[in-house]
Structures are given as structure tokens and as C-alpha cells.
Amino acid sequence: MSSDLPAPPEFDLDPLVAILNPYAPQGRSALLPALHAAQRRYGYLPEPVAAEVGRRLGVPLADVYGVIDFYALLYKERVGEQIVRVCVDPPCAQAGGQQVLDSISEHLEVEPGDITSDGKWTLERAPCLGRCEHAPVVLINDLPLTHAKADRPQALLSGDWEQASSQVGGDIRLLTGNCGKGAPATIGEYEAAGGYAALRKAVGEMAPTDVIEEIKASGLVGRGGAAFPTGVKWEGAAGAPGDPKYVICNADESEPGTFKDRVLLEDDPHSSLEGTILAGYAVGAEVGYLYIRGEYRKAENIVRNAIDEARRQGYLGANILGSEFGFDIEIRSGAGAYICGEETALFESIEGKRGFPRIKPPFPTTHGLFGKPTVVNNVETLANVPLIIRGGSQAFRERGTEESPGTKLFCLSGDVARPGLYEVEFGVPLRHLLEDLGGGVVGGELQGILFGGAAGAFATAQHLDVKMTFEDLKEAGLPLGSGVVMVFNEARDMRQVLRGLAHFFADESCGKCYPCQLGTQRQYEILTELAKGNYQPGDVERLTDVGWTMTDASLCGLGQTAATAVLSAIDTWPELFSGNGAQ
Amino acid sequence: MTEAIKLIIDGNSVTVPPGTTILSAAAELGTEIPTICYHDHCSSYGICRLCVVEVEDARVLQPACVAEVRDGMNVHTRSPRVERSRRTILEMLDSAVNLNEAPEIQAQLRDYDANPKRFENGAKRESIIIDDNPMFVRDYSQCVLCWRCVQVCAEDAQYTYAINFSGRGFETSIDTFFNQSLPESTCVFCGQCVDVCPTGALKPKREWLLEQGQTPDEIMQLTRMERRGRRRSG
Structure with a gap:
């Protein structure tokens, strides 16, 4: 295909000087942001552009190339003016994702992975795009289109298509109180619902160790999949020698079937921001990062705006709420690599390297980002933190069970009447989520449920009465993982x-x-x-x-x-x- | 000095200083744990996982080349779990990479009863032989991705940074910046990458030409021409 293309334009490297100015002094740790910025200007990263980025940031050229070629959203070869990505992972595949991909492929006369002969489009088969409740999903550049259909490829490509907002339900709305309203909660709305009262309480009345003790007493464990006790993690980083310390909000949600963090960030961005600031206060960090996957551009823009709001209100920056505590958050955009959700690979990515996970031990709490003590928490985990600090750990423990306190977000998708994000107390049976909340299986009897995520296990009808707690699920051999409940009816192969x-x-x-x-x-x-x-x-x-x-x-x-x-x-x-x- | 660490490896007790790896502690007992990526003079990143051992109470197998001993540790170096992992890793590697010039790995394949036909329909990592300089040739169809060449080219020895990786996953390869030839790159032809390569992926040009049936005189003539040619064009 590429031989039919018009000759590439001469690369005018002059604009690159100004583009790279803010990044050059930061060196290698700014490599990904610099490559993203250069790619926005040139469409892709041809050799002379990549070489200039390497020279200005002081990164060996072979390493620059290694980084570009590692990340799926960084391109070393020319791509179309627009990029259309079609998800064909489960559950989009069950909803006709492959047919959508085929129909666009036929319409554009281009194979997935290639660029059209007029240079206007690149078509890609995408990994899960995190909108599984509206499958199948297509991303046109940064614009997510939902419930795509194979019969109107032209309409899809024009972007004149449904862009469904999040579908949120459940028995209780502690974490999701501001979610599902069709627009992101503003800082005023968040404050009106009690937002930032926890931060005010913490910096006003609590020592950092008090915050850690409160989180430990709450029994909160990580919601990203590993279920590590959050307070213990914070205590480890707070007590570890080394300065500065870092806090990272892990928003690299990429596992097929998982969309909870995307909903929280798009609908109520301040809750995880407040949680991140509280984590910073507790462990003694002044810098936080929010690492968000490159495909979540919409959420990234909403969070960027929320950070600006928080800064204006004095919740971020120097002397937060008049205290001695200063803290700020930098957004880091991923570039198409599921592995960067693994905490040590995430560090490597922020440090400007290929996302290779590191050997553990040493653990992040002592040797994390830039080798310093670091706390990495999932978005949902951090969204729990303000609730616990505001209401106290006792109140938090009133929900759920002794060993699994609080509420949990479940990502219900696939062959179910009402797919969406559901918040329930730990301990409700799987049947309640599937039938009472989700409306039951559609298209036939239940064949199986992929529980926990792509890295999860299959449940069948005999598991429907399992109570969804860490302890009960463990006994049933089902990992809670990232809260995925992906339903398959009997007709599915x-x-x-x-x-x-x-x-x-x-x-x-x-x-x-x-x-x-x-x-x-x-x-x-x-x-x-x-x-x-x-x-x-x-x-x-x-x-x-x-x-x-x-x-x-x-x-x-x-x-x-x-x-x-x-x-x-x-x-x-x-x-x-x-x-x-x-x- | 802090107290010595006492542990048990395959039923035998051994006492070693803190910070010792399981690999070194086993060597004290004369127990050889197989490795591919490990090299005495390179940083260890625990890549090949051939050295995994079963440590009682650990959830998963531990890489002996980087896992440090703990007091009271009970290690099994050839348990059924260990054997299965090593055999499967070797079978998968054998099905993906040309290991004909990797005698140490050949011996490991025999030791672990690896079945060469187990994954015979699987994709292979193919590559052309890259002959772009007078010093050595590169045949990445023989590359096991042990990382040693990349490491010695960088912080482990030379600080030259001529090579890194391209692709990812199964498609990973060792590569220069935009596949430029080594003479165009920052390579200084120190030869350390060739020294540490455990397979035939990096081979001195002279050795390669001799294998192609050329005589030492022909080779001398050829490499002299190549050097002149480079000087003229440069």
C-alpha cells in the first residue's frame, strides 16, 4: 500500500525546537510526553524527528527507537490523517466488533494495520477500549463511538454516531453518587456532595500517621486486582528512607471487560484526585502522577480540567488549605501498552523507557519511581479514601463484611439485559448482580461468566449464589480481579x-x-x-x-x-x- | 558483617552471607541450576526464568539468579513444578529460535527431555543474516533475547548505546535506531556483544566466512577491500 502514497513531505524540524523546549530540561523522564507532542505535530515519528527528540532530551537514539516501537500508539511509519480503531476483544467481539471492523475495512479498501491509498485513514484492530457496557466500540482518533453497527461504515467514519454516556446503577451509591449523570461533576457539585471535606479534615485535624491508621482500620484493600491492604502500603512508603516520595494514581485500566475507572474519572474526577492528595499527605509526598492510558483521552481531558479546578480552589499547589502541606499532580498519558498498568512497568514508562516490569523485591514502597519510595493505587481504591477519612473507618466498615468491608464496583458486560457499572456492598450474591440489577442473561441460558477480568476465571450457573467477597470468592476459585463480570449465553462458542x-x-x-x-x-x-x-x-x-x-x-x-x-x-x-x- | 544465612537446598544445609543469590548458594553445594540469560559479568534481570526454583511457602517459582537467600529458606531445585517450567520454556524456545549453534542450550534440552516436536507448528522468529560491517555478522533467527548484548553495549560495559529493542512480546528483536547499519550507529566495534552472545546470533565475520568455505587469504583480501571501501565512501 505504502508505495502508492504521495512522497512524504519534507520534515521541517524548526517547529520541533519550540515543541521540545519544555521537555528538554527534564531529560529522559519527559521522553513519552515529548514523543506524544512531536507526534501531534508531525502525525507520526519519522527518523529525523525521533533523532531530534533523542538529541534534545539526551536519550540514546537506539533507546528512543526502542520506546517508539514498544508503544502501540507511537508510530514510526506514516499513518492516516485519521485513525480508526475497532475493538474486537470480548465482549465487543460478541456484539459484532469483527463485523464492524470488516465492514470498515471493505468500505475504506484497506486491511487492518494499513493506511488507505489516499493517506486519509489508518484502520486498526484495537485492544479493549474500556466501554464494554456499550459494545461494540469504535474510536475515531480520540472520539469514542458506542454500539457500532456494521451496516453503516460511512456514518461511523463521519463520527455522526451515538456516543453513549456511562450506565451506572446498583444498590448503593457511595463511590458512584456523582456518576451516570451524563456530564462530569464539577468541583462545586463534588463539594456540595461532601467533596474535599476529607482533605480539609486531614490537613486541619489529623497527622499523616492518623490518616494511615484510619485507612488501615478501614480494612480497605486495592481494587486494581492484587487486593493489597492500602494502609499497609502507605505505611511502608511513609516509613521508608528516601526522599522525595511519590504517589501514583494508576488509571491505566486496560483489561478486557474493565471500565470502572474510566467511569469514575469521566463522571466524578475529583474523588480519585482527592484520594491521591490524601495519599500524598499520608506518605509525605509532594508530587503525584496520574498515569492514564492513551486511549482514554476523553477522561484525560476531564481530569486535566478537574486538576485546574482543584488548583484554583487551593486543594493542589503550595500550602494546601493554608497548611504546610504542598502537593501537585502531573498527568502522564500512556501510549498503548496494557503492561504499563503493572506498577513497576508504569515506573519505567514514566522514566521514559520501554514498559518492562522490574524484578520484585525490592518493592515500590521502598524502591519505586526513580528508585524512591512510591505508593501506586488504583483509581477506585483512591476514590474510597475520601469516604473513609470523611466518615471514619467505623462507618466504612458498616458496609460489606468483616473481611471485605465497603462497596465494590462491578463491570457488567456481555449477554445481559442491562450492562453497566454497578455499585454493591461486598457480600451480595452474584445472582443479585446478574439478575436483579443486570436484568438477567439475554439470548438464551447462561453458559458462563468470565469473572474478574481477562485474567479471571469462569463461573457457571452453579456459582450464582456465591457471595461476592474476597473470602467467599477465593473459596469458589474465582478471582475478584478488576471487578469484571462478563456474561456469555449458551449460544456463544x-x-x-x-x-x-x-x-x-x-x-x-x-x-x-x-x-x-x-x-x-x-x-x-x-x-x-x-x-x-x-x-x-x-x-x-x-x-x-x-x-x-x-x-x-x-x-x-x-x-x-x-x-x-x-x-x-x-x-x-x-x-x-x-x-x-x-x- | 551481619549474620550468616542458613538455608536448605534439596535437603542439604548451607550457610552463606546475606545478599547471596539462591544460584550462588546452590553453587556452594555443587548444585548447578541451569541458566540462559545469566552471565557472571552482566547485570541479572531474571529474564529466561530457566533458573526458577521452588521455595516453600512462596506463591510462584523464584528466579535463582536474582532471588536472595533468607534464613530458614527451603529450596527445591528440581521439583516437578520446576521441571515442568524448565522443560516447557526450553521446548517453546527451541520451537521459536534456531538453537543449532547454542551447545549449552542443546545440553539443557537433553537434560530436561524436551520434545522438539511439541510446538513444531508454532511461529518461528526468522531473520536474514545482517552483514553490514567488516567485524561481525548478526543472525537474529538464532537470538534468544538474553539481553546481554544490549547490556554490555550500555551500562554494563561500553556506554555506547548502539542497540536496543524493537517490537514487543514474541516479536521483540534486538535493533539499532530505525534499523540503521552498525557503521551508521554509535557502535565502536568493541566486540563485547559478540563475546557475551550465548548462541550463534552474533559471530565474528572471519569465523562466518570460514564457515562459508572461504580461505584465510580470501578473507584477508575481502575485509581489506571492505575497509578501504568504507574509508573512500566516508
Whole structure:
């Protein structure tokens, strides 16, 4: 295709001087922002532009290239004036994502991954875009289009299409009180609902150690998937030698089926900001980062505006609310890499490197960003913090169970009547979420539920009465993960679903450690053949060995969970892998 | 000095200083743990995971090259879990990379009963032989991505930064800036990358030409021409 393109324009590097001025003094840690800025000007990052970025920031050119080629949203070759990305991961695949991709491909006469001959469009198959409640989803540049249909590619490409706002429900609305109203809560609305009272209370009446003790007493654990006790993490960083200290709000939400953090950021951006500021106060940090995935541009703009509002009101900056405490938050935009949600890979990314996870130990609380004590918390975790500080840990513990206090956000998607984000107390049964809140399975009987995320496990009808708490779910063999509840009816070919999940992990593996670099590829290949109905003797043994090797021997959490769903499916539906269950 | 650490490896007790890796502690007992990416003179990043061992009470296997000993640790270096991971890693690597010139890995494949046909239909990492300088050739179809060449080119030795990575996941490769030739790059031809390469991916040009059937005289003539050519064009 590219040979038909008109010759590339001469690269006028003059504008780059001014573009790079703010970044050059920061050196390598500004590499990603600098590359993003350069790409906004030139459309992509041709060799002379990349070389100039490297020279100005003092980064070796081979390293600049390594970074560009690592991140899916940084382009070393020319791309179209507009980029259209179509999600074909589950659950968008179940809702016709592939057909949408095919129809746009046909309409534009271009294969996914290529640029049209007139240079106007680049078409891409995208990983999960985090709007699973409105599947299938298409992103035109930064504009998310929902419930896409294959029969009107022209209308989709024009952007004249539905852009559904978030669908929020549940039994209780503590975290989501300001969500689902069709517009982001302003700082005034947030304050009117009690917002920033926790920060006022903390800096006015509480020592940092009091804040940590309150969070510890609340029993809050991380909502990003690892479920680590938040207060213990803060205490570790607060007590660790080393200065400065950092706090990071992890908004790199990218796991198929997960959209809770996106809803919180788009609808109520101040709650996680206030949580981040409180974390900074508790551990003694002056700088916080909010690392948000590159595909969440809409949320990023809303958060940027919220940070400006907070700064104007004196909640950010020097002497917050007249105290000695000063703190500010910098937004860092990811560039298309699921792995950067892994906390140490996230550090590498902020430091201007490829998103390779680091060996742990040492742990982030002692050796984190720039080697300094660092706290990384998920958006939902941080959104809980103001509630706990404002109302006290006792009140927080009135919801949920002894071991799983508070409320939890669940991302309900797939073959269900009312997909959306639901807030419930820990301890309600899965059936309540699926049937009472979600309206039940559509398109036939329930076949299975992918629980926890792409790195989760499958639940079936016999699990519907499991109470959703950490302790009950653990006993049932279901990981809570990122709160994903992805529903599949009996008509779905689960081999296609597994192939889709395996594609995601193969695509997103960073390639650092052998088990994941090789295993995600082999897992995808075997499942691709199975999905076509090609069975080989020994498939189950191969999948099991690859799966357990990734689980047992991978370097980071991505590799360690890349086979969880597949291993769970082998247990749940052995017939799918032997040819006996061919559909 | 702080107190010595006492641990058990495969039922044998050993006492080592704090900060010792499990790999070194095992070596004290004469227990060899297999490695691919590990090199005595390079930083260890725990990449190949061939050195994983089972530590009682640990959730997952631990990389012996970087995991430090703890007092009372009980380590199993060839448990069934360890064997499965090592065998599977070796089988997958063998199916993706040309290991014909990696005798140490060949021995590991035999030691762990790796079945060469297990993943024979899987994608291979193919590459052309890159012959762009008079000193050495690069054949990335033999590259196991141990990172050693990138490390010695950077902070582990030379601070030259001529090479890094391209792609990611299975498609990862060692690469220069926009695939430029090594003479165009910052490479100073120190040769340390060739020294630490555990396979035939980086090979002295002379060795390669001898394998192609050229005589030492022909080779001398050829490399002299290449050097002159470069001087003229430069």
C-alpha cells in the first residue's frame, strides 16, 4: 500500500525546537510526553524527528527507537490523517466488533494495520477500549463511538454516531453518587456532595500517621486486582528512607471487560484526585502522577480540567488549605501498552523507557519511581479514601463484611439485559448482580461468566449464589480481579472467546521474560486452531503446560495470569478441547 | 558483617552471607541450576526464568539468579513444578529460535527431555543474516533475547548505546535506531556483544566466512577491500 502514497513531505524540524523546549530540561523522564507532542505535530515519528527528540532530551537514539516501537500508539511509519480503531476483544467481539471492523475495512479498501491509498485513514484492530457496557466500540482518533453497527461504515467514519454516556446503577451509591449523570461533576457539585471535606479534615485535624491508621482500620484493600491492604502500603512508603516520595494514581485500566475507572474519572474526577492528595499527605509526598492510558483521552481531558479546578480552589499547589502541606499532580498519558498498568512497568514508562516490569523485591514502597519510595493505587481504591477519612473507618466498615468491608464496583458486560457499572456492598450474591440489577442473561441460558477480568476465571450457573467477597470468592476459585463480570449465553462458542483473550495477552506481552513472551504466543496459536475446529492430540497437555509455566515462572502479574481463564475453561468445559463439543 | 544465612537446598544445609543469590548458594553445594540469560559479568534481570526454583511457602517459582537467600529458606531445585517450567520454556524456545549453534542450550534440552516436536507448528522468529560491517555478522533467527548484548553495549560495559529493542512480546528483536547499519550507529566495534552472545546470533565475520568455505587469504583480501571501501565512501 505504502508505495502508492504521495512522497512524504519534507520534515521541517524548526517547529520541533519550540515543541521540545519544555521537555528538554527534564531529560529522559519527559521522553513519552515529548514523543506524544512531536507526534501531534508531525502525525507520526519519522527518523529525523525521533533523532531530534533523542538529541534534545539526551536519550540514546537506539533507546528512543526502542520506546517508539514498544508503544502501540507511537508510530514510526506514516499513518492516516485519521485513525480508526475497532475493538474486537470480548465482549465487543460478541456484539459484532469483527463485523464492524470488516465492514470498515471493505468500505475504506484497506486491511487492518494499513493506511488507505489516499493517506486519509489508518484502520486498526484495537485492544479493549474500556466501554464494554456499550459494545461494540469504535474510536475515531480520540472520539469514542458506542454500539457500532456494521451496516453503516460511512456514518461511523463521519463520527455522526451515538456516543453513549456511562450506565451506572446498583444498590448503593457511595463511590458512584456523582456518576451516570451524563456530564462530569464539577468541583462545586463534588463539594456540595461532601467533596474535599476529607482533605480539609486531614490537613486541619489529623497527622499523616492518623490518616494511615484510619485507612488501615478501614480494612480497605486495592481494587486494581492484587487486593493489597492500602494502609499497609502507605505505611511502608511513609516509613521508608528516601526522599522525595511519590504517589501514583494508576488509571491505566486496560483489561478486557474493565471500565470502572474510566467511569469514575469521566463522571466524578475529583474523588480519585482527592484520594491521591490524601495519599500524598499520608506518605509525605509532594508530587503525584496520574498515569492514564492513551486511549482514554476523553477522561484525560476531564481530569486535566478537574486538576485546574482543584488548583484554583487551593486543594493542589503550595500550602494546601493554608497548611504546610504542598502537593501537585502531573498527568502522564500512556501510549498503548496494557503492561504499563503493572506498577513497576508504569515506573519505567514514566522514566521514559520501554514498559518492562522490574524484578520484585525490592518493592515500590521502598524502591519505586526513580528508585524512591512510591505508593501506586488504583483509581477506585483512591476514590474510597475520601469516604473513609470523611466518615471514619467505623462507618466504612458498616458496609460489606468483616473481611471485605465497603462497596465494590462491578463491570457488567456481555449477554445481559442491562450492562453497566454497578455499585454493591461486598457480600451480595452474584445472582443479585446478574439478575436483579443486570436484568438477567439475554439470548438464551447462561453458559458462563468470565469473572474478574481477562485474567479471571469462569463461573457457571452453579456459582450464582456465591457471595461476592474476597473470602467467599477465593473459596469458589474465582478471582475478584478488576471487578469484571462478563456474561456469555449458551449460544456463544467459548473457543472463540478464549482465542480472543489469548490474542489480547499475546499482543500485550512485553516480551521480557521467556514464559510469557513465548507462552502467550503458543497459547494463542493453539487456541486459534481449536477455534477453527482443528484438534491435535495433546492440545490439552500443551495448553496446561504452557499455562502453568506462565503462571508459575513468569516475571510479573501479566504473565502469571495470562493463562488463568484458559486453565479455568479446561476445568469447566473439558469437552471444548477434545473435539467432542464441536459446534 | 551481619549474620550468616542458613538455608536448605534439596535437603542439604548451607550457610552463606546475606545478599547471596539462591544460584550462588546452590553453587556452594555443587548444585548447578541451569541458566540462559545469566552471565557472571552482566547485570541479572531474571529474564529466561530457566533458573526458577521452588521455595516453600512462596506463591510462584523464584528466579535463582536474582532471588536472595533468607534464613530458614527451603529450596527445591528440581521439583516437578520446576521441571515442568524448565522443560516447557526450553521446548517453546527451541520451537521459536534456531538453537543449532547454542551447545549449552542443546545440553539443557537433553537434560530436561524436551520434545522438539511439541510446538513444531508454532511461529518461528526468522531473520536474514545482517552483514553490514567488516567485524561481525548478526543472525537474529538464532537470538534468544538474553539481553546481554544490549547490556554490555550500555551500562554494563561500553556506554555506547548502539542497540536496543524493537517490537514487543514474541516479536521483540534486538535493533539499532530505525534499523540503521552498525557503521551508521554509535557502535565502536568493541566486540563485547559478540563475546557475551550465548548462541550463534552474533559471530565474528572471519569465523562466518570460514564457515562459508572461504580461505584465510580470501578473507584477508575481502575485509581489506571492505575497509578501504568504507574509508573512500566516508
